[in-house]
Amino acid sequence: xxxxxxxxxxxxFCTWVCKYCDFNAYAVLEGLIPPYxxxxxxxxxxxxxxxxxxxxxxxFIGGGTPSLLTAAQVxxxxxxxxxxxxxxxxxxxxxxxxxxxxxxxVEGWLAAGVNRLSIGVQSLQPDALRFLERLxxxxxAIAAIRTARAGGFANVNADLLFGVxxxxxxxxxxxxxxxxxxxxxHLSAYELTVESATRLGQEVRTGLVRMPDADDQLEQYWAAxxxxxxxxxxxxxxxxxxxxxxxxxxxxxxxxxxxxxxxGAGAHSMFRLDDGSTERxxxxxGPHAYIKQTSETGxxxxxxxxxxxxxxxxxxxxxxxxxxxGTGSARDFPEQRRHLVGAGLLLEDNHQVxxxxxxxELANQVGxxxxxxxxxxx
Amino acid sequence: MSTPTHLxxxxxxxxxxxxxxxxxxxxxxxxxxxxxQRDMVEQVLDQLDLERERGITIKAQAVRMLYKxxxxxxxxxxxxxxxxxxxxxxxxSRALAACDGxxxxxxxxxxxxxxxxxxxxxxxxxxxxxxxxVNKIDLPQANPELVREEIEKVIGLPAESVIFxxxxxxxxxxxxxxxxxxxxxxxxxxxGAPLQALIFDAxxxxxxxxxxxxxxxxxxxxxxxxxxxxxxxxxxxVDEVGIFRPDRTPVEDLSAxxxxxxxxxxxxxxxxxxxDTVTDEARPAAAALPGYRHVTPMVxxxxxxxxxxxxxxxxxxxxxxxxxxxxxxxxxxxxxALGFGFRCGFLGLLHMEIVQERLEREFxxxxxGTAPTVEYRVxxxxxxxxxxxxxxxxxxxxxIEAISEPMVTATIVVPSTYVGNMMxxxxxxxxxxxxxxxxxxxxxxxxxxxxxxxxxxxYYDQLxxxxxxxxxxxxxxVGFEEASLVKLDVLVAGSPVDALSMIxxxxxxxxxxxxxxxxxxxxxxxxxxxVPIQAAIGxxxxxxxxxxxxxxxxxxxxxxxxxxxxxxxxxxxxEGKKRLKRVGNVEIPQEAFMAVLSLD
Numbered sequence: 001x002x003x004x005x006x007x008x009x010x011x012x013f014c015t016w017v018c019k020y021c022d023f024n025a026y027a028v029l030e031g032l033i034p035p036y037x038x039x040x041x042x043x044x045x046x047x048x049x050x051x052x053x054x055x056x057x058x059x060f061i062g063g064g065t066p067s068l069l070t071a072a073q074v075x076x077x078x079x080x081x082x083x084x085x086x087x088x089x090x091x092x093x094x095x096x097x098x099x100x101x102x103x104x105x106v107e108g109w110l111a112a113g114v115n116r117l118s119i120g121v122q123s124l125q126p127d128a129l130r131f132l133e134r135l136x137x138x139x140x141a142i143a144a145i146r147t148a149r150a151g152g153f154a155n156v157n158a159d160l161l162f163g164v165x166x167x168x169x170x171x172x173x174x175x176x177x178x179x180x181x182x183x184x185x186h187l188s189a190y191e192l193t194v195e196s197a198t199r200l201g202q203e204v205r206t207g208l209v210r211m212p213d214a215d216d217q218l219e220q221y222w223a224a225x226x227x228x229x230x231x232x233x234x235x236x237x238x239x240x241x242x243x244x245x246x247x248x249x250x251x252x253x254x255x256x257x258x259x260x261x262x263x264g265a266g267a268h269s270m271f272r273l274d275d276g277s278t279e280r281x282x283x284x285x286g287p288h289a290y291i292k293q294t295s296e297t298g299x300x301x302x303x304x305x306x307x308x309x310x311x312x313x314x315x316x317x318x319x320x321x322x323x324x325x326g327t328g329s330a331r332d333f334p335e336q337r338r339h340l341v342g343a344g345l346l347l348e349d350n351h352q353v354x355x356x357x358x359x360x361e362l363a364n365q366v367g368x369x370x371x372x373x374x375x376x377x378x
Numbered sequence: 379m380s381t382p383t384h385l386x387x388x389x390x391x392x393x394x395x396x397x398x399x400x401x402x403x404x405x406x407x408x409x410x411x412x413x414x415q416r417d418m419v420e421q422v423l424d425q426l427d428l429e430r431e432r433g434i435t436i437k438a439q440a441v442r443m444l445y446k447x448x449x450x451x452x453x454x455x456x457x458x459x460x461x462x463x464x465x466x467x468x469x470x471s472r473a474l475a476a477c478d479g480x481x482x483x484x485x486x487x488x489x490x491x492x493x494x495x496x497x498x499x500x501x502x503x504x505x506x507x508x509x510x511x512v513n514k515i516d517l518p519q520a521n522p523e524l525v526r527e528e529i530e531k532v533i534g535l536p537a538e539s540v541i542f543x544x545x546x547x548x549x550x551x552x553x554x555x556x557x558x559x560x561x562x563x564x565x566x567x568x569x570g571a572p573l574q575a576l577i578f579d580a581x582x583x584x585x586x587x588x589x590x591x592x593x594x595x596x597x598x599x600x601x602x603x604x605x606x607x608x609x610x611x612x613x614x615x616v617d618e619v620g621i622f623r624p625d626r627t628p629v630e631d632l633s634a635x636x637x638x639x640x641x642x643x644x645x646x647x648x649x650x651x652x653x654d655t656v657t658d659e660a661r662p663a664a665a666a667l668p669g670y671r672h673v674t675p676m677v678x679x680x681x682x683x684x685x686x687x688x689x690x691x692x693x694x695x696x697x698x699x700x701x702x703x704x705x706x707x708x709x710x711x712x713x714x715a716l717g718f719g720f721r722c723g724f725l726g727l728l729h730m731e732i733v734q735e736r737l738e739r740e741f742x743x744x745x746x747g748t749a750p751t752v753e754y755r756v757x758x759x760x761x762x763x764x765x766x767x768x769x770x771x772x773x774x775x776x777x778i779e780a781i782s783e784p785m786v787t788a789t790i791v792v793p794s795t796y797v798g799n800m801m802x803x804x805x806x807x808x809x810x811x812x813x814x815x816x817x818x819x820x821x822x823x824x825x826x827x828x829x830x831x832x833x834x835x836x837y838y839d840q841l842x843x844x845x846x847x848x849x850x851x852x853x854x855x856v857g858f859e860e861a862s863l864v865k866l867d868v869l870v871a872g873s874p875v876d877a878l879s880m881i882x883x884x885x886x887x888x889x890x891x892x893x894x895x896x897x898x899x900x901x902x903x904x905x906x907x908x909v910p911i912q913a914a915i916g917x918x919x920x921x922x923x924x925x926x927x928x929x930x931x932x933x934x935x936x937x938x939x940x941x942x943x944x945x946x947x948x949x950x951x952x953e954g955k956k957r958l959k960r961v962g963n964v965e966i967p968q969e970a971f972m973a974v975l976s977l978d
Contacts, residue, residue, distance in 0.1 A: 268942065
């Protein structure tokens, strides 16, 4: 098995679960965080002894809202991570909600070893924030970025959403401009996606909410891309931009098809086996079940699947093409490449392929091309 | 086990679709103890999954029952269950040829319908004794007395002979059995005469080869006998003879009047031909029995595997299916758009649907069916006349002297309120009015002469919807008639798609072309490129629509934990695409090929 150098830790708690969110997140279950942190620590310990893992190059604490953990809890988790082994200069990211970014927290997180903060700004427009059910204001978000930077975070990401109903191109670019002015090193701009199993999904189905059409969404996307490039942030993945040297190494590992361990409720792991196959595992989703099973057995596995080397190559290419500088992951698919190049979706250059502008817009069509025929369940 | 000939009966149950004949057959099996009540699955005789699911009978089934009658004798009653849908009337005809009597089932609330009449006529053609039954008398809207009166007036059977029954509740079962042994004549054959047995069905059994369904009319058939198929001239040694109870049960012999099966290591499907006569090779009969009315397919369509590698499998599947379905005919066909497949002839649209579904289910194939068409006769300027069952094969207009199309007499039975609607519809479909007759029970029988092509283009659905479901239809091929017809071609992304061509009435061609293009626009999913759709008559474009290119298909977030879900989603979409046929650069769904069926 290929040695693992990336660790993802999931914290499934939120003060409020926004209506568009279909992540594994639960409105804060009173009193559940302390036992959850215990269980998570335990799972990290066990995994560290059973798997070929470390030294860790990247750690990503995501959610949910990991910033709901106290500085002491983050420190406790990071101690377990250090027991596995943390490489010098490792990237350690914590996702944070603007409301939790206070001076003392920033100090505590830094002291615990977190060196990258990913802030869920989403928007600065009051209407958009209300629509998205965010509990912070635009001013809170800007203040949070400043607090993080002033407190010592030199690597800050802001998450933004575009294509929000009621937000036109100009308003969206205003948000982007204001966030850029704060000097973030990394920016993720996501199109607001309607997931069917969310309240937003329900509202769209019943006609209560109308989403902007594809042309409007793409206009906001490409306008943002142009503005970000001009500001010196390179477009390196479909929804991600960064200053030189600040690309998210944790996510790059996944897009480059390197293995990672995921701990916490609903977390996914990916292992690369010696024969070229890929194993994916995932934990039980519910925090109660996760805590119970982890405390009893040290693990909380819910399911697993193994992809043959051939299918694993297809999956690697499906993910790899999202990297806009190009990828070598499609080298075993000459026929598909030829077809996609012919269709104007891919450019080929020295065994590397990269998406064209149209290819970005139809990235799923490109990704699907590398997935093999799968026998239908009988 | 052997029953004297005078105590043997062979009967069929005939009815309009859904009047309850299969349920009635089930009751007869139960009452005679042929099937124990605890073993009773609903619709015992419907063996195909598809039959149970759809609640219809597709194949004729045979079973032997023993019944101790009030006269103290134990009778052997051979029952052949038959399908009711108009498409399968040939199965009825095959079954009737092997019978001496028929139980006619009429629904107590629906009364006599188009196929009731058609089936009665067939039964009378075979000189069968008819036992009339009014079924479903337990339904609140039932009017058995009125239906009994109708039977006397319309069919000419005495009202007193009509038995009231509720197959669902088991009412009338005994009365029906008594009438059968009393009214239906025993077979006239002589067990000692040279063997003459009629093949009325055949099935392929994976372990035993071909199981041939027969009725012995003269002589006796035994295991070990060498038999001769009188039409094909092939001979076989009989391994096993048996009866259906309702499962196959071997017996020592089958003698004159009895119904059963034979297994004789027959491997080739063509050697057990429905309608052929089986005789004793050592002591052959002087002549073969008159065969069945030859079944002629009415509609034709191409069947193509969506995965070209399944061609050989499709070929083998058709061979096997044909054995169970004598009405299915096919020959290889090559389409520029769809590749290699088969041109198949069917009895009607339901038959076509069922064949496609059975091929897909029982043989695990994914198929694309083209729109059904009728068979035209084209007279060329050089005097030659050729049949054309594929619109794409229509010769160049310059070579054509005249085109004839098959005509039918359509019989519609409908409550008088809907007569206007029926006539309007039939006239829209180029129908020529022939006759209208008022019957008791507010029932009108209307007959039209009309092109078969118009009937297969959703005429039946329209008939049903414009009569709130009350109208019933039967039709019969009556010959060919010259008509002014042209070929309508469809170009997708600039290339003609042969499988979308259709032959239409010249006066409606432009309008049909426009509607077809509009409809295809809604059915062809967006592709990577913009896809123009054009309809053309004789090279002249008469309509154009455009399917816009796919605008956007991208997932915003794809991190470690999202990968499995995303991959599965894309795989599922890809799996769905298997049902699409790639023509050039365009993926066309099955529905698009059927678009021509409902252009109104």
